[in-house]
Amino acid sequence: MPSWDEFQPFIVTGLALGGVYALSGVGLVVLYRATGVLNLAFGAVGAMGALIAWELINNAGWDDYPAYLMCILFGGVVTLAYGLLFGPPLANRDPLVKATASLGLALILLGTMSWIWSDKARSMVLPTSNENFMVSDVLVNYTQVIGFAFGVVVTFATAAFLRYTGLGTAMRALANDREITATLGVPVRRVEAAAWLGSGLLAGVAGLLLSNLVGLDATTLTFLVISSLAAALIARLQSLVVTLVAGIVVGLVNALITPILSISEYRDMTPFVLAIVALLWLSRHREISISRSA
Amino acid sequence: MIEVSDLRVRFGGVTPIDGMTVTFPAGTCGLIGPNGAGKTTFFNVLSGFVKPAGGSVTAFGEDLLRMADFRRARWGLRRTFQTEQAIEKLSLYDNVALVHEHSGQGRATRDEDVLGALGFVGLEQDPNTKVGTLGARDRRLVEVARAVVGKPRVVLLDEPAAGLPDEETQHMGSVIRRIPEHMGALVILVDHDMSLVSACCEVTAVLDFGKLIASGPTEEVLRDEQVMRAYLGTEEAA
Amino acid sequence: MSVATEPRPRSPLSPGRVSSGDARRAVVIVALLAFVLFAIPTLLSVFWLKVLTGAAIYSIVALGLGILMGRVGLVSLGQIAVLALGAWVAAKLFFDTGLPFPIVLLLSGLITMVLGTFVGLPALRLGGLYLALITLMMAGAITVVIAATDFPNGGPGFLAHVESSIGGGDQVRRPAIAETDPAYFRYTVIVTALMFLVALWHVRSKAGRAWEAIRQSEPAALAAGVNMTLYKLWAFALASFLTGVAGALLAANVGDLFNYQFPTSQNITLLAVVLMGGIYSLWGAVIAGLLFRYLPELLDSWNLPADLLTILFGIGVLQVLLTAPAGIVEQFPKDMARLGRAIGRLVGIGRSR
Numbered sequence: 001m002p003s004w005d006e007f008q009p010f011i012v013t014g015l016a017l018g019g020v021y022a023l024s025g026v027g028l029v030v031l032y033r034a035t036g037v038l039n040l041a042f043g044a045v046g047a048m049g050a051l052i053a054w055e056l057i058n059n060a061g062w063d064d065y066p067a068y069l070m071c072i073l074f075g076g077v078v079t080l081a082y083g084l085l086f087g088p089p090l091a092n093r094d095p096l097v098k099a100t101a102s103l104g105l106a107l108i109l110l111g112t113m114s115w116i117w118s119d120k121a122r123s124m125v126l127p128t129s130n131e132n133f134m135v136s137d138v139l140v141n142y143t144q145v146i147g148f149a150f151g152v153v154v155t156f157a158t159a160a161f162l163r164y165t166g167l168g169t170a171m172r173a174l175a176n177d178r179e180i181t182a183t184l185g186v187p188v189r190r191v192e193a194a195a196w197l198g199s200g201l202l203a204g205v206a207g208l209l210l211s212n213l214v215g216l217d218a219t220t221l222t223f224l225v226i227s228s229l230a231a232a233l234i235a236r237l238q239s240l241v242v243t244l245v246a247g248i249v250v251g252l253v254n255a256l257i258t259p260i261l262s263i264s265e266y267r268d269m270t271p272f273v274l275a276i277v278a279l280l281w282l283s284r285h286r287e288i289s290i291s292r293s294a
Numbered sequence: 295m296i297e298v299s300d301l302r303v304r305f306g307g308v309t310p311i312d313g314m315t316v317t318f319p320a321g322t323c324g325l326i327g328p329n330g331a332g333k334t335t336f337f338n339v340l341s342g343f344v345k346p347a348g349g350s351v352t353a354f355g356e357d358l359l360r361m362a363d364f365r366r367a368r369w370g371l372r373r374t375f376q377t378e379q380a381i382e383k384l385s386l387y388d389n390v391a392l393v394h395e396h397s398g399q400g401r402a403t404r405d406e407d408v409l410g411a412l413g414f415v416g417l418e419q420d421p422n423t424k425v426g427t428l429g430a431r432d433r434r435l436v437e438v439a440r441a442v443v444g445k446p447r448v449v450l451l452d453e454p455a456a457g458l459p460d461e462e463t464q465h466m467g468s469v470i471r472r473i474p475e476h477m478g479a480l481v482i483l484v485d486h487d488m489s490l491v492s493a494c495c496e497v498t499a500v501l502d503f504g505k506l507i508a509s510g511p512t513e514e515v516l517r518d519e520q521v522m523r524a525y526l527g528t529e530e531a532a
Numbered sequence: 533m534s535v536a537t538e539p540r541p542r543s544p545l546s547p548g549r550v551s552s553g554d555a556r557r558a559v560v561i562v563a564l565l566a567f568v569l570f571a572i573p574t575l576l577s578v579f580w581l582k583v584l585t586g587a588a589i590y591s592i593v594a595l596g597l598g599i600l601m602g603r604v605g606l607v608s609l610g611q612i613a614v615l616a617l618g619a620w621v622a623a624k625l626f627f628d629t630g631l632p633f634p635i636v637l638l639l640s641g642l643i644t645m646v647l648g649t650f651v652g653l654p655a656l657r658l659g660g661l662y663l664a665l666i667t668l669m670m671a672g673a674i675t676v677v678i679a680a681t682d683f684p685n686g687g688p689g690f691l692a693h694v695e696s697s698i699g700g701g702d703q704v705r706r707p708a709i710a711e712t713d714p715a716y717f718r719y720t721v722i723v724t725a726l727m728f729l730v731a732l733w734h735v736r737s738k739a740g741r742a743w744e745a746i747r748q749s750e751p752a753a754l755a756a757g758v759n760m761t762l763y764k765l766w767a768f769a770l771a772s773f774l775t776g777v778a779g780a781l782l783a784a785n786v787g788d789l790f791n792y793q794f795p796t797s798q799n800i801t802l803l804a805v806v807l808m809g810g811i812y813s814l815w816g817a818v819i820a821g822l823l824f825r826y827l828p829e830l831l832d833s834w835n836l837p838a839d840l841l842t843i844l845f846g847i848g849v850l851q852v853l854l855t856a857p858a859g860i861v862e863q864f865p866k867d868m869a870r871l872g873r874a875i876g877r878l879v880g881i882g883r884s885r
Contacts (some may be wrong), residue, residue, distance in 0.1 A: 038661065089854055096607060096660040097853055100807075103800050104849030110797060111842030223796055226672060233665065265680035272673040279666055280654050341755055367757025379752035381745050392741045396757035440756065 018251025019151025043225030046207020075204025083196030370447030382426030591821025596771030602811030610671030618779020648772025
């Protein structure tokens with residue numbers, strides 16, 4: 001069993017990753033509540049944004065920060081475009097159908113990424129990754145701080161947004177009952193578009209951070225969405241704060257298993273196992289309701 | 295005989311059934327009431343889709359609420375739905391056979407029972423026709439055929455003639471009237487069409503806001519002042 | 533029970549007998565099979581025969597998923613992981629026992645079926661989306677475990693794995709009568725045809741009727757007395773059995789599973805090709821198998837990137853879901869059904885009789 005010292009660096013990576021899982025989870029949950037779409041292409045969108053940023057920096061001579069901005073914007077634009085095109089025709093379908101459709105988007109993005117960039121190893125280093133400081137005996141870099149901090153900030157900012165702003169209240173109304181909200185004169189399509197855009201921007205941010213914390217590889221980044229999904233599912237696709245806590249737990253457990261050599265090979269199972277346990281536990285009284293209307 | 299005692303159903307802040315106590319004696323019994331009175335909810339309790347908060351339902355001496363939902367069909371509970379639910383991709387024969395084979399009847403009598411049920415409701419087409427190709431009248435008749443095949447004990451009909459023109463409604467009425475005698479089942483008919491109800495049902499119960507407000511011979515119930523007020527509101531009936 | 537005065541409908545064909553339409557279809561299929569079994573091995577090189585063997589294998593997997601989706605309305609995002617599991621079980625049986633090939637096929641199917649049902653059981657109470665997500669999670673977990681333990685290749689112990697850098701260890705054996713690639717191709721095609729027969733028999737039986745009721749309307753199925761959990765489980769069991777058999781065929785086709793990949797993304801690609809091939813007809817599975825395994829190699833041989841296919845599949849998913857009638861992969865959405873009935877009533881009343 002490794003010592004406390006050996007665990008320490010993994011606590012840091014775990015918290016950082018957990019924060020990003022949380023902010024992705026929030027993006028997934030808010031979009032789901034507002035539109036009924038569980039966007040399984042969330043990771044793919046972020047991955048492609050990160051690759052675009054890499055391309056701009058390394059092959060087009062752009063400066064770092066404008067390229068990062070493009071990554072985030074790409075996330076927002078692609079997600080919004082998908083939402084505008086495929087949201088309305090699928091609006092009345094079952095959540096399962098909507099989620100399956102998002103897999104179509106994921107495939108398109110995966111294929112495009114593989115075609116343009118193939119599987120070569122790449123890396124993109126955010127400037128904040130080069131600046132670090134010591135906390136007790138552990139080296140912490142600023143990207144990790146951002147990862148964790150963004151997770152917390154985004155969760156509470158989004159919760160406040162949903163509660164206190166007009167647009168946020170409209171989104172909550174939509175989540176509750178789409179038909180009634182429409183009859184109340186709320187511009188449903190515009191509110192949904194806002195949800196798509198916001199969620200997409202978060203996807204871009206997550207892609208950027210993960211490309212640093214984990215690595216710039218299309219497939220890996222795409223399927224990291226599963227960890228965020230695990231957090232969102234543990235929160236029953238409802239509570240943002242639970243999403244935050246769950247995301248951090250997923251990140252931490254995953255990281256902390258790394259130094260335990262006997263089971264280290266299996267650590268990638270963490271988000272899966274946690275999600276399965278959570279789903280089965282929550283379903284024991286057949287209480288789970290995935291329909292958006294109450 | 296079906297005895298309902300102090301049945302209560304609550305969900306989502308609403309109380310669709312609020313202390314319902316009534317007895318359905320035999321033959322064809324009507325169940326009427328304004329929209330939202332709780333009639334379909336009552337059927338859903340009987341079917342097992344909704345768990346009541348309290349009360350009991352005893353059918354032919356057996357505690358119906360104790361049985362698992364899908365087992366009630368085997369016991370002999372059948373129903374049709376307000377928005378008709380015939381299975382489109384299956385043929386007429388298969389739709390009815392579906393109920394037959396899950397109700398504990400043997401394979402040997404299946405052909406005879408299924409064809410008998412289809413004939414009983416007056417469906418004359420090739421039984422291999424896919425239900426999805428049929429019109430509303432035939433689909434509703436298939437649902438009724440499903441409800442009467444085998445050995446039904448209780449048949450719940452939820453607005454079986456909704457949306458059908460007069461001629462079809464009359465045909466439906468003549469089919470319904472013959473069910474207790476030929477199938478030996480107790481029928482509860484929910485409908486808004488009073489002429490259908492009075493043509494088929496000897497006795498009728500009236501629900502309003504989840505409670506029973508009248509029951510007895512159909513003619514008397516339909517003339518009852520309380521019933522008219524429930525349907526028309528508190529204004530004087532014209 | 534019959535009422536003498538009512539006109540009797542004509543007696544339908546009893547389910548056991550075959551209609552004239554069926555007989556015609558059977559003749560076509562037999563002719564096609566004969567062509568595939570006897571003509572194709574002479575026309576294609578060994579490489580392409582191996583590819584088509586793979587296509588047949590994946591069509592069995594697609595068959596399982598197609599039944600789940602098209603007949604019962606359940607989505608599994610983990611069938612490739614089940615395939616890997618089947619291959620693992622088969623490899624272990626091949627190396628640890630001397631059982632004849634067909635027995636190993638059957639056992640792989642049965643063991644995978646038990647495992648698949650075991651996985652499915654607690655998940656079946658959940659609704660469609662959550663079930664799909666659980667299958668995705670389980671697939672991920674299985675993939676990690678298999679990646680860590682590798683495939684059996686003649687080594688010792690339970691895991692039966694011998695470490696080596698280039699995949700040493702033994703090859704999975706093939707049936708004595710079908711050791712060459714062309715012979716194995718024929719063998720696989722025959723097994724595939726048998727699996728399709730198994731599926732067809734199910735669909736035409738009591739289970740098929742119950743599945744169709746569940747797919748269209750769970751309340752109606754319940755009211756008809758269908759034990760939903762049992763029949764959903766049955767569908768899962770059938771899909772797992774088929775995929776397990778496919779896994780065994782795969783293990784023997786590849787021989788050495790060392791470098792064979794079962795990446796998570798393939799679960800999604802499989803879903804795409806099954807949707808595109810069509811989930812209502814069993815033929816759709818054949819198309820799916822060809823899309824999945826044959827088309828990428830074809831593109832590769834023309835020096836086109838296989839990634840184009842991934843993009844195409846993504847577009848295919850969207851197209852199918854957008855244009856499919858309500859009823860594909862659906863649970864029972866109340867608004868859709870009411871709309872459908874309203875339209876049906878209009879159409880019904882408008883029709884002359």
